[in-house]
Amino acid sequence: MSPPTLFSGPIPQYLGECRSLEILDLCTNKFQGEFPAHLCAHLTLLSCFYFCENYIFGEISREIGNLTSLEELVIYSNNLTGHNSCINPLEILRLAQNSFQGSLPKELQKLQNLTNLILEENILSGEIPPKIGNISNQEVLALHENFFRGFLPKELGKLSQLKELYIYWNINYLEGHIPYLIGYNSNLSVLDIADSNLVGNIPPYLCKYEKLMLLGLGSNWLFGNIHPLWSENLQNLSTLDMYQNRFSGSIPPWCRQAREFEEAALEMSLVTWEIAWDFGGLILVGTSSQTERAANGRKSFFPVPYLSSSANFIVFKLVFNISHNRLSGTIPNDLGKLQMLESLYLNDNQLVGDVPTSFSELISLLVCNLSNNNLVGPVPNNPAFLRMDSTNFAGYNDPIFYV
Numbered sequence: 001m002s003p004p005t006l007f008s009g010p011i012p013q014y015l016g017e018c019r020s021l022e023i024l025d026l027c028t029n030k031f032q033g034e035f036p037a038h039l040c041a042h043l044t045l046l047s048c049f050y051f052c053e054n055y056i057f058g059e060i061s062r063e064i065g066n067l068t069s070l071e072e073l074v075i076y077s078n079n080l081t082g083h084n085s086c087i088n089p090l091e092i093l094r095l096a097q098n099s100f101q102g103s104l105p106k107e108l109q110k111l112q113n114l115t116n117l118i119l120e121e122n123i124l125s126g127e128i129p130p131k132i133g134n135i136s137n138q139e140v141l142a143l144h145e146n147f148f149r150g151f152l153p154k155e156l157g158k159l160s161q162l163k164e165l166y167i168y169w170n171i172n173y174l175e176g177h178i179p180y181l182i183g184y185n186s187n188l189s190v191l192d193i194a195d196s197n198l199v200g201n202i203p204p205y206l207c208k209y210e211k212l213m214l215l216g217l218g219s220n221w222l223f224g225n226i227h228p229l230w231s232e233n234l235q236n237l238s239t240l241d242m243y244q245n246r247f248s249g250s251i252p253p254w255c256r257q258a259r260e261f262e263e264a265a266l267e268m269s270l271v272t273w274e275i276a277w278d279f280g281g282l283i284l285v286g287t288s289s290q291t292e293r294a295a296n297g298r299k300s301f302f303p304v305p306y307l308s309s310s311a312n313f314i315v316f317k318l319v320f321n322i323s324h325n326r327l328s329g330t331i332p333n334d335l336g337k338l339q340m341l342e343s344l345y346l347n348d349n350q351l352v353g354d355v356p357t358s359f360s361e362l363i364s365l366l367v368c369n370l371s372n373n374n375l376v377g378p379v380p381n382n383p384a385f386l387r388m389d390s391t392n393f394a395g396y397n398d399p400i401f402y403v
Contacts, residue, residue: 006028006030007029007030007031008031009031009032009033010031010032010033011031011033011036011038011039015036015039016036016041016043017042018043019042019043019044019045021043021046022046022047022048022069024039024043024048024049024051025048025050026054027050027052027053027054027074028052029054031054032055033055033056034056034057034058035056035059035060035061035080036051036056037063037064040061040063040064040067041063041066043067044066044068044069045069046069047069047070047071047072048072048074049067049073049074050074051075051078052074052075052078052094053076053077053078054077055079056078056079057078057081058080058081059081059083060075060080068089069089071089071091071113072090072091073092073093073095074092074094075094075095076098076118077096078097078098079098079099080095080099080100081098081099081101082101083095083100083105089113090111090113091113091114091115091116092114092115092116093111093114093117094118096118096119096120096142098122100119100122100123101123101125102125102126103125103126104119104126104128104129104132106129106131108132108135109134109135111135112135112137113137114135114138115137115138115139115140115161116138116139116140117135117140117141117142118142119142119143119146120143120144120145120166121144121146122145123147124146124148125146125147125148125173126148126149126150127148127149127150127151127153128148128152128153129153130154130155131155132155132156133155133156133158133159134158136158137161139161139162139163139164139187140162140163140164141156141159141164141166141167142164142166143166143167143170144166144167144168145168145169145170146170147170147173148173148174149170149173149174150174150175150176151174151175152167152176152178152193152196153179154179156179159185160185160187161187163188163190164189165188165190165192166190166192167193167196168192168194168195169194169196170195170196170197174196175197176199177199177200177203178198178200178202178203185209186208186209187211188209189211189212189236190212190213190214192216193216193217194216194217194218194219194220195219197221198220198221198222199220199221199222199223200222200223200224201222201223202217202224207234209233209234210233210234210235210236211236212234213236215242217241217242218241218242218243218244218245219244219245220244220245221245221246222242222245223245223246328349328350328351328352329351329352330351330352330353331354331355331356332356333357333358334358335356335358336356336357336359336360336361336362337361338362340364341364342365342367343365343366343367343368344368345367345368345369346368346373347369347370347371347372347392348372349372349373350373351370351373351374352373352374352375352376353375353376353377354376354377354378355370355377355378355379355380357380359380359382359385360380360381362382362384363382365382365384366384367384368384368385368388368392370393371391371393371396372394372395373396374395375396379393
């Protein structure tokens with residue numbers, strides 16, 4: 001099969017004369033040049049305008065205001081640097097992965113039909129304006145990987161239709177607590193505010209998010225207990241990220257039902273844990289040291305799915321990481337029941353005893369690191385263990401042999 005043809009050069013002038021156009025998709029080519037203002041003069045019927053993943057630069061032209069029927073503007077992955085106008089009927093605005101700078105424009109609050117505002121991976125700065133809570137129809141709000149500072153506005157709680165909120169990786173310029181009023185949004189399926197320098201306890205109202213599928217709280221300064229009532233409500237949770245905080249107490253019961261998780265990223269750092277497992281777990285006590293993450297960087301854990309706006313659901317891996325703590329006790333036999341488990345990191349703890357024979361039933365296991373514990377006895381004779389090198393068993397008290 002021959003590779004697809006990629007168009008290059010400026011976006012052609014003649015497209016601006018196709019007055020009956022309703023959808024124009026120029027994505028994933030090699031078009032280059034300034035924003036195509038010539039397309040904005042006569043295309044009054046245009047409702048969807050896509051030219052993502054090209055080489056367009058400069059400011060969005062004022063002429064875009066002439067596109068009075070425009071509902072979707074998707075122009076991510078270019079090199080656009082400014083904005084001049086907004087369009088009232090707009091419902092989806094995706095400007096991610098450009099070079100937009102400065103504060104969020106005040107004109108955004110005029111977009112009352114907007115459901116998706118996706119601005120990640122730009123150079124936006126300043127405070128997140130409270131008036132963003134006036135865009136009442138928002139379902140997806142993605143502001144991550146920018147340079148916002150200050151507090152998360154409590155007005156986010158006014159977004160009663162919000163399903164997905166991404167504000168992680170804001171280069172440690174944010175501060176304060178998780179806004180209280182976020183807790184009243186019963187539609188939320190994604191809350192990712194990791195790497196945002198937030199402090200305080202996990203608000204107890206988070207346990208009310210019955211639709212929550214992804215919860216990202218990692219690399220903040222959160223502390224206290226993890227709410228025990230979550231086991232009764234967070235039945236849809238598939239991705240959990242709470243590494244590098246200062247939590248204490250026990251892991252709630254839903255974490256014992258790891259068969260339900262597609263990815264449980266429980267890298268725990270600076271945490272005092274008393275872990276009691278009823279299913280596939282450990283009875284472990286101790287205070288952790290610094291963790292090493294199982295994945296190479298945060299993006300491999302959370303490719304942004306925008307679940308509400310995509311027809312394709314992302315399949316997460318099942319990863320369990322409790323490495324680099326001071327966890328003690330034996331590895332329970334029930335851990336072998338997690339037959340979908342792909343990565344298991346128990347290294348750099350104080351675990352003792354044998355490797356459970358049930359580990360031979362981990363048919364999906366690709367990686368298992370047991371190093372730097374006080375384990376003894378044989379290692380299961382299954383493909384995953386046979387292909388591991390000696391570094392996965394460093395510090396093992398007995399010579400390695402398989403059964």
